[in-house]
Amino acid sequence: MKRYNPTEIEQKWQEKWEQDGTYALDLSDHSKSKYFGFSMLPGITGAGIHIGHGRTYQFSDIKVRAKRQQGYAAYHPIGWDSFGLPVENYAIKVGKKPRDAHDDAKVNFKKQLKRLGFSYDWSKEVSTADPEYYKWTQWIFNKLYEHDLAYQKESPQWWCETDQTVLANEQVEGGKCWRCGNQVVKKNLKQWFFRITAYADEILEATDDLNWTDSVKVMQKNWIGKSVGAEVDFKVDGRDATITVFTTRPDTLFGATVMVLAPEHPMVKTLATADTETAVKAYITESARKSEIERMNETREKTGVFTGSYAINPVNGERIPIWLADYVLAGYGTGAIMAVPAHDERDFAFAEKFKISVKDVVAQDFGDELPDPKEVEGVVVIGYDPNTKKFMGLKNGHNNRGWLVAGGREEGETFEHAAYRELREEAGFAQVEAMIPLGAPVYSYYFNSNKQSNRRSKGYNFLAIINASDQGETDLEAHEDFEVYWDTVEGLRERTNPDGGADHWMEGIERARHAAKAYDKGERYQAPLYHGEGILINSGTFDGMRTEEAREEIVAWLEQQGVGRSKVTYKMRDWLISRQRYWGAPIPIVHCEKDGAVPVPDDQLPVVLPDVDDFKPRGGATSVLAEVEDWVNTACPTCGGPAKRETDTMDGYACSSWYFLRYIDPFNTKQAWNPEVESHWSPVDFYNGADHAVAHLLYSRFWQRFFYKLGLVSHPEPFKRMMYNAYVLASDGQKMSKSKGNVVDPMEIMESGYGADSLRVYEMFAAPYEQEIIWDPNGVPGTYRFLNRVWNLTQEYLEAESVELDEKVATNILKIAHKTVKKVTDDIENDKFNTAVSTMMEAVNSYYKLKESGIGTSDAWTFAIESLLKVLAPFAPHITEELWSQLGHDTTIHVDGWPKWDDAYLQTDELIVIVQVNGKLRAKLTVPADSTEGDVKVRALSNEAVQKFVSGEPKKIIYVPGRLVNIVI
């Protein structure tokens, strides 16, 4: 019997596939249905790929291989993300020119990718640093410029001192550079931008419908950060000046008790008075000195300074102080806010620190069904007994508002704290002091924080709950003002409101437990601020209105008065694309003395990146291209006069934002791509990667939409399915890195005798795609064992002559085979690669048992083995190809079809029915598939094991056809 030798067969077949062009595709042949799938292209940042990259590339390989076998024209292209910071930094590290460093490293990358057996069409490689490619990147720049989506502007931007360049917002991660991990600083520089914000709303709206991994969709939505709100103009008291603020909560306008400006706000200097001038200046200087990072990393302790000026709230004419504080950001909204401490946590913290008044304007709404307290005899205090699971209510008969409610909070006091104070000081509940631990009876009451207001009856705005001691219970029951009753959740619900009333009580109980803890320690419990929807109070004519409605009504009023307007803002900023680095596509602009910035005409593209010996950044605000005088000095394309080329290069992400379109038409010298070819191959059916959730994937969507508007592409979204997979971590649970010395090299694993197939199968089997794999050194040996079993099974089948199988055995073999084909097919379709592998393992285990009854040429075994090899082929392409050829086929398994399952074999004529007594498993019955409900019940009741638990007549018998019987006694 031949032994499984991965090293030998893998090399053999890889050479054969390359010779035969097995995976090469004629893109102009549109006779078959297409499937276009690939992974994010590799960036050259080191000498080769690590095991995590390998996993990423396998997902698209399996998807495309399966489709290829299923008869699709399946295109699996490969290319290189060659331009940009990562490659240039790698070049500096290895002491070569970027192009040489890249090309040298690429040799090894290719070798590794080929060794792993990916089914790429190597004849259509794309490299983003080739002039034939970046010519079209520059052409796209011109198109964007033409449509006013590329522009130059001076503004403060992130600058990385280590990498000597500016970065886009998307490339700053937690205040650090995405490449080197060092902190970045803000610098005021003139830079090129792409106006991605023009597409913000469009991209955002389309996001929900994408068949993408949810986490990426969420991240993109958060990144775009749409806020719907309003701008409100406040007049400065005693002066002819106006300050505009942005707010998402115009409904809380009556609650604004202070206005806060960012220290960078242009108005600040004019607002200081003689008294405050020194302090204001000092604060501005101090803020400017602190970098934004420092501000970010500091504790959230609020700082600020009073300007001495006041603003007039347009809605009620109230005079509110104007402060400066660095918690207000200059770059968002208008750089000024109206602070509403009662309903915003940050404003509350600010108000608390600087003793600014708090004004409630929204009352929590406990539902429409909550009765008027005047009509309620008062559920004013209730308790909860976890033993009886009953709530204890106390009716008080002498006050229609609930006599415990003495009034609202004192200034700066929290609701809970006020409740304690009232209970103790005004209601005289001495036992409240005696707090008891979790799970004990809990007493509570509603109270209204604003007794003066002409609130609507449902304007309760807090539910406070107080823990009391065991002792307290008796005291309460003895209290003469109360009548005590006990009730269940259902009863409680009816007393409060029909839907969800009890949920509020539960929430209150939890709060009370925290409050009790704090109270014991002598601290004040800080309840979560109420920033939900509710009913307006203290808001003049808007009182009693729901917040949702009030938002619109108040904005309408502001618009009518000409002092406000509705407004939408986004967190996302325009995409900064200029880099002060050498290794990128030159921005195709010349600066003419007469005409200013002029784009290089399309027919003069590409603007070729000149060869420079010393390409390392010099620092400062320009790239080294500024030193290449005969390149920089040129003639203006419009007037012919002297002009200088733009010396910044484009962000590497620009080059990778459209390569999927180039894949479709990689050799086109007349166009970036031919729209006709594009309409056949687009969109990308399957795309995956483990990085760039916002940057690359957002930029690509932006460009695609731009192209779609121009009629250059046939779909508004580039990627039909985007699978965001996880990496492989080292055995110590940490990221693999050379410095930690925990890197697993795929080549080593393969060369040590296990081969590519075992590695591939392991990486699919170990975990679902969205979950990280912690590298297990015993994993690959495990899947190697599995492949060995497949090999040996096939050898036994081959060596035996024909075999006469018992009919039952043959049927069993076929049942497993058909079931396996169906499950693996479905799993691949649904990206559940780990269970696809385990299904095949189960099949092989079953075949090992069945082969005891004879194995050899027979319809059943032939189908079982051939179908197994075919569904295993996308995972383990080499061993399956070898065995396929040993079976006597002279075609490659990889284009030779996909097995079909027959539903007839998925039926069973016997069913296993579970018998439960009161939901507990007591017996399993094997019954004929056509048994009636009556048959099954009779058998279940007469079962010996069941009878032990059933005496007398069962209350009820639940029957789930073909699954279970549950006898309720």
Next chain:
RNA sequence: GCGCGGGUGGUGGAAUCGGUAGACACGAGGGACUUAAAAUCCCUUGGCCUUAACAGCCGUGCGGGUUCAAGUCCCGCCCCGCGCACCA
């Protein structure tokens, strides 16, 4: 802090609709084969009680709830990972 995931044996992980919890694999233990080892094949493997088997009880982070039945649904809490991070 907010948003999104998640918490299941010694380990990685299974479990369409609520319906046999722990598939598959690793590790461990035992056996067969072998002079021996490796490889291969077979068996056992959540916990507790029990000499053992049968049977039983407990068991999917914690506390409640809904249900004939909960890993799965609802409420609350705790913990972990990721993302955003003073975005009004």
